[in-house]
Amino acid sequence: MSKKNTGAGLRGQSAGQTAICTVGAAGNSLRYRGYAVDDLAENASFNEVAHLILKGHLPDADELAAYSARLRALRGLPAALKEVLERIPASAHPMDVLRTGCSFLGNLETEADFSRQQDVADRLLAAFPSMITYWYRYSHDGVRIEVETDDDGIGGHFLHLLRGEKPNALHARVMDVSLILYAEHEFNASTFTARVCASTLSDLHSCVTGAIGSLRGPLHGGANEMAMAMIEKYRSPEEARADVLRMLEAKEKIMGFGHAVYREKDPRNAIIREWSRKLAEDVGDTVLFPVSEVVEKTMWEEKKLFANADFYHASAYHFMGIPTGLFTPIFVMSRVTGWCAHVMEQRENNRIIRPGADYTGPDPRPVPPIDQR
Numbered sequence: 001m002s003k004k005n006t007g008a009g010l011r012g013q014s015a016g017q018t019a020i021c022t023v024g025a026a027g028n029s030l031r032y033r034g035y036a037v038d039d040l041a042e043n044a045s046f047n048e049v050a051h052l053i054l055k056g057h058l059p060d061a062d063e064l065a066a067y068s069a070r071l072r073a074l075r076g077l078p079a080a081l082k083e084v085l086e087r088i089p090a091s092a093h094p095m096d097v098l099r100t101g102c103s104f105l106g107n108l109e110t111e112a113d114f115s116r117q118q119d120v121a122d123r124l125l126a127a128f129p130s131m132i133t134y135w136y137r138y139s140h141d142g143v144r145i146e147v148e149t150d151d152d153g154i155g156g157h158f159l160h161l162l163r164g165e166k167p168n169a170l171h172a173r174v175m176d177v178s179l180i181l182y183a184e185h186e187f188n189a190s191t192f193t194a195r196v197c198a199s200t201l202s203d204l205h206s207c208v209t210g211a212i213g214s215l216r217g218p219l220h221g222g223a224n225e226m227a228m229a230m231i232e233k234y235r236s237p238e239e240a241r242a243d244v245l246r247m248l249e250a251k252e253k254i255m256g257f258g259h260a261v262y263r264e265k266d267p268r269n270a271i272i273r274e275w276s277r278k279l280a281e282d283v284g285d286t287v288l289f290p291v292s293e294v295v296e297k298t299m300w301e302e303k304k305l306f307a308n309a310d311f312y313h314a315s316a317y318h319f320m321g322i323p324t325g326l327f328t329p330i331f332v333m334s335r336v337t338g339w340c341a342h343v344m345e346q347r348e349n350n351r352i353i354r355p356g357a358d359y360t361g362p363d364p365r366p367v368p369p370i371d372q373r
């Protein structure tokens with residue numbers, strides 16, 4: 001089913017070097033600085049993974065305690081940013097809110113020079129959950145929430161702000177695992193956007209703002225909410241199967257399936273599927289999870305297309321009561337680690353990214369006088 005590696009989409013071409021992550025280097029593996037994502041999802045917290053990606057190594061117990069305390073202390077939002085967030089209507093797309101929030105913070109806390117890049121990265125990591133929930137609760141419920149909590153994990157903190165109470169252990173852990181799975185993925189579209197921006201020696205807020213714009217699209221991070229929109233339409237697995245077959249016949253794209261790099265499976269899928277199964281049991285679901293399973297089975301049988309990281313995130317987030325519009329912003333809360341690490345890596349050995357293009361336009365010609373056009 002996969003297309004040949006033509007020049008389109010720069011597929012299969014190396015666009016630089018990285019020491020941060022390998023995607024599919026050994027079969028279907030995903031490794032952050034050499035550690036398999038499965039191993040990290042089983043044995044680490046997201047704060048540890050963020051430290052690994054941003055600082056280059058897994059923290060020891062003291063480093064982790066210090067890093068978690070540091071991130072907790074950076075959760076507050078400046079009054080001017082809260083004012084801006086309050087002016088964004090409830091009808092706005094939450095990804096646009098984060099894009100604006102990130103850009104605006106760049107006016108208040110400008111990265112004056114690159115010696116502060118680690119601080120800016122930590123600040124963005126700590127501030128995104130506050131930004132999105134502050135806007136969401138104000139625009140939807142009319143409340144101005146307190147954005148600082150004592151939750152250790154960023155995922156638990158996000159759920160706490162969204163719901164106004166601490167999440168249970170299951171939900172906090174699923175959020176943590178989800179953030180681990182989404183944290184980093186080599187030269188994907190949004191990270192590459194960040195690196196291109198970094199290569200002009202621009203500031204970190206600009207790089208991350210651009211990356212948010214790239215992640216927003218349905219072919220990239222936006223696929224998790226599109227997958228949700230599809231699966232929630234079905235009342236039974238039979239109905240789901242029939243509609244997927246119809247969509248494939250009509251050559252429609254099924255969001256949450258396929259990948260630009262993996263060819264047989266996405267190693268993150270089995271992990272998030274298992275957590276989604278646990279959540280389905282927890283809420284007593286008898287429709288959404290079986291529907292998801294039949295969509296996955298049908299896609300594989302019919303097209304040899306596999307579920308990517310986004311597909312079971314849809315049902316998992318839904319079972320935790322997270323509004324669909326906030327699915328992709330959660331991706332931002334996690335991938336900001338990868339984006340910032342790549343910006344720093346780009347800056348270490350920079351040359352402006354400026355590829356060539358194969359010209360397909362008209363031959364050289366003179367400009368005709370206006371009355372002869």
Ligand SMILES: CC(=O)SCCNC(=O)CCNC(=O)[C@H](O)C(C)(C)COP(=O)(O)OP(=O)(O)OC[C@H]1O[C@@H](n2cnc3c(N)ncnc32)[C@H](O)[C@@H]1OP(=O)(O)O
Nearest residue numbers: 001002003219220221223253254255256257258259260308
């Ligand atoms: C976290 C992430 O960002 S993961 C990706 C999230 N995105 C999605 O889930 C969106 C749906 N998937 C897609 O659009 C694609 O699979 C992408 C964008 C992820 C990868 O694109 P490509 O590398 O161009 O895909 P690939 O070369 O494997 O496609 C091969 C064929 O399969 C088809 N195909 C790929 N994915 C799908 C899909 N989800 N549904 C239906 N058909 C598909 C393509 O249309 C193509 O067919 P064609 O040759 O007739 O045009």
Ligand SMILES: O=C([O-])CC(=O)C(=O)O
Nearest residue numbers: 185187188189260261309
């Ligand atoms: O790598 C890609 O093309 C898409 C991506 O970011 C991911 O799968 O996490």
